[in-house]
Amino acid sequence: MEASLNVRRARVVHAAASRADVEHWLTRVPLERLGLAEDEIFYLPRLRLRVPARAGRAGGGVPDLILDALRAELAGAASGPEEGFQRGRAYRFLSRSRYRAWLVHLWLGDGSPAAREAFRAATGERSLGPWQRATLLRDAAGFVATLARLAEAGGAARWIAHFDRDDFALVSRTLEERFALRLDLASGSPGRAPYAPPPAGALPEASYAVVRTLIGDLEACGNRWALLAPPGRILLLVASDLAQAPSRPPWQRAAIITAITALATQQHTAPGMDILEPPGPDRPRREPATRAIPAATPEPPPISHRPSPAPATPAPRRNAAGHPDRPVTRPEVRRAMVGKGVADAVEPAGGHDIALSDALKAPTGRPVRPAALFAPDASFDTGFGGLLFLINAFVALDLYPDFTAPRRARLEPSPLWLADRIGRYWFGARYRRDPLAAWIAGHAAPGSLPDAWRAEPGWLIGFESPVAPRLAQRHGRETIWHAAGFPLVDAKRPLVQRRPRVVSGFRHPVVQRTPAARRLPRNPTDRWAACLALYLDARLRLLCGGGLSLLARPARIQVCDLDLKAVFALDHHPIELRIAGLDRNPGWSPAEGRAFAFVFA
Numbered sequence: 304m305e306a307s308l309n310v311r312r313a314r315v316v317h318a319a320a321s322r323a324d325v326e327h328w329l330t331r332v333p334l335e336r337l338g339l340a341e342d343e344i345f346y347l348p349r350l351r352l353r354v355p356a357r358a359g360r361a362g363g364g365v366p367d368l369i370l371d372a373l374r375a376e377l378a379g380a381a382s383g384p385e386e387g388f389q390r391g392r393a394y395r396f397l398s399r400s401r402y403r404a405w406l407v408h409l410w411l412g413d414g415s416p417a418a419r420e421a422f423r424a425a426t427g428e429r430s431l432g433p434w435q436r437a438t439l440l441r442d443a444a445g446f447v448a449t450l451a452r453l454a455e456a457g458g459a460a461r462w463i464a465h466f467d468r469d470d471f472a473l474v475s476r477t478l479e480e481r482f483a484l485r486l487d488l489a490s491g492s493p494g495r496a497p498y499a500p501p502p503a504g505a506l507p508e509a510s511y512a513v514v515r516t517l518i519g520d521l522e523a524c525g526n527r528w529a530l531l532a533p534p535g536r537i538l539l540l541v542a543s544d545l546a547q548a549p550s551r552p553p554w555q556r557a558a559i560i561t562a563i564t565a566l567a568t569q570q571h572t573a574p575g576m577d578i579l580e581p582p583g584p585d586r587p588r589r590e591p592a593t594r595a596i597p598a599a600t601p602e603p604p605p606i607s608h609r610p611s612p613a614p615a616t617p618a619p620r621r622n623a624a625g626h627p628d629r630p631v632t633r634p635e636v637r638r639a640m641v642g643k644g645v646a647d648a649v650e651p652a653g654g655h656d657i658a659l660s661d662a663l664k665a666p667t668g669r670p671v672r673p674a675a676l677f678a679p680d681a682s683f684d685t686g687f688g689g690l691l692f693l694i695n696a697f698v699a700l701d702l703y704p705d706f707t708a709p710r711r712a713r714l715e716p717s718p719l720w721l722a723d724r725i726g727r728y729w730f731g732a733r734y735r736r737d738p739l740a741a742w743i744a745g746h747a748a749p750g751s752l753p754d755a756w757r758a759e760p761g762w763l764i765g766f767e768s769p770v771a772p773r774l775a776q777r778h779g780r781e782t783i784w785h786a787a788g789f790p791l792v793d794a795k796r797p798l799v800q801r802r803p804r805v806v807s808g809f810r811h812p813v814v815q816r817t818p819a820a821r822r823l824p825r826n827p828t829d830r831w832a833a834c835l836a837l838y839l840d841a842r843l844r845l846l847c848g849g850g851l852s853l854l855a856r857p858a859r860i861q862v863c864d865l866d867l868k869a870v871f872a873l874d875h876h877p878i879e880l881r882i883a884g885l886d887r888n889p890g891w892s893p894a895e896g897r898a899f900a901f902v903f904a
Contacts, residue, residue: 331366400448443481448864451546451677457525483709510562536567549896550717550748685739688858692885709893716750724832752831755794789837847879873903
């Protein structure tokens with residue numbers, strides 16, 4: 304993808320040049336010589352350039368002058384909001400999500416007239432709401448990535464606090480279409496939880512442990528999670544979990560969302576109380592680990608994601624004798640929310656709670672500790688980039704859905720994990736030492752595969768053969784082998800009770816007690832993946848004359864946010880893979896939670 308230049312306004316003063324001249328200069332600027340990566344964004348609010356006289360006629364050197372001016376600005380560009388906003392300063396962003404997070408920060412985090420003017424100049428919108436509804440909330444992967452970047456800077460909760468019911472409804476639909484999640488964040492009355500907590504003991508402890516860790520990371524970065532209304536809490540936690548682990552199996556994702564719902568609907572919790580303990584009949588709620596709220600402190604008002612009127616002055620509490628309690632005269636320092644890493648708030652005399660709207664507007668400051676809520680960007684070379692082509696094969700075999708039907712049935716592990724198992728079986732130690740194997744091990748979701756293997760009837764089209772299938776028995780399992788060298792069926796004994804044995808429409812009886820065509824692993828998961836590998840090898844040989852060995856292709860892997868790009872050398876790309884149709888762009892993979900792109904240069 305070539306670099307592009309987006310200019311909102313250009314003006315030439317005291318020069319004999321027309322609008323056509325300016326457009327001609329800008330289109331001829333060699334942007335590829337700037338040194339920007341494909342995903343990088345360079346924001347420059349203003350560029351001043353002295354154009355030589357009669358440049359409209361000569362004009363040949365003006366694009367190079369513009370390039371030199373851009374290079375000078377790029378050298379001193381800031382990297383984002385952590386360096387503070389300065390009017391007229393250039394900024395350089397490594398990804399679109401970082402750029403969008405910076406725009407949100409301009410409006411909400413900085414909020415100065417100059418920052419908001421910069422926001423309007425960059426987006427063309429007069430306020431945050433219309434822009435985020437037109438761009439971010441309609442792009443599920445972009446929304447998740449932007450929210451994760453804001454969370455790392457401590458500004459995610461502040462952003463979600465400004466969502467209204469329409470925003471929650473739009474992002475719910477977007478996440479459902481892209482990630483196959485059922486979220487109805489706009490349901491219920493304002494200030495009330497849109498979900499009912501699950502029954503006691505309904506979820507395993509592991510689901511709550513995942514959410515505990517997630518909340519700890521958010522709080523450590525300064526995100527005031529507990530000050531949001533339940534819909535905002537749920538959205539923040541669900542999106543953060545999607546950013547951290549986009550390829551969770553559906554059943555695991557559903558359990559974690561249920562745990563998030565249970566914790567997010569606990570609106571009133573004393574400071575220091577661990578609200579992250581899963582409910583249960585044999586697990587009483589913990590008492591506050593620190594001192595309790597003073598008796599004179601009233602309960603906080605219900606949290607709402609809509610603006611609420613100023614709270615009325617509460618009636619004084621009375622003691623057992625009916626006399627008003629004596630007000631607290633000394634300031635009490637208390638936490639503004641549960642957990643570590645959150646700025647302290649000073650409770651005013653009289654014990655009244657600080658207004659939640661004021662707490663949300665209070666500056667969050669820098670995160671207490673840096674925490675990577677998003678998987679870090681990665682770029683590495685691999686000798687087995689062709690294994691990524693198997694994603695297209697998995698979709699064609701209906702093992703995983705494509706972007707058109709994200710809720711369709713799928714295998715439990717993620718597609719990358721299954722491709723990794725095939726690579727380990729087929730290429731052995733050479734692949735296990737490759738950087739791609741290490742990256743998949745750290746980012747793909749593992750899972751169990753079926754105990755029994757069976758080639759579906761539709762997979763056998765083109766494999767008709769007069770040679771009878773053969774039966775092999777080994778380690779308590781029976782495997783029926785096709786003459787092309789892949790298993791038709793593999794399961795525990797006895798596989799078939801009747802004789803003659805007929806398999807998948809073959810009229811010939813199975814020949815019994817023959818040596819196995821190839822040794823299969825004993826582990827059921829590895830065994831199923833090996834059966835699939837043997838079938839794919841036979842299918843490739845049938846289609847184009849080459850097998851799985853064609854997948855040992857060198858590539859440059861680039862991972863940014865939820866995008867994975869593999870760059871291959873076009874001059875050395877096997878025509879057999881093009882014939883088989885494996886090298887087309889998969890696009891968005893719902894089962895992996897990533898968008899894949901193959902580039903041939």
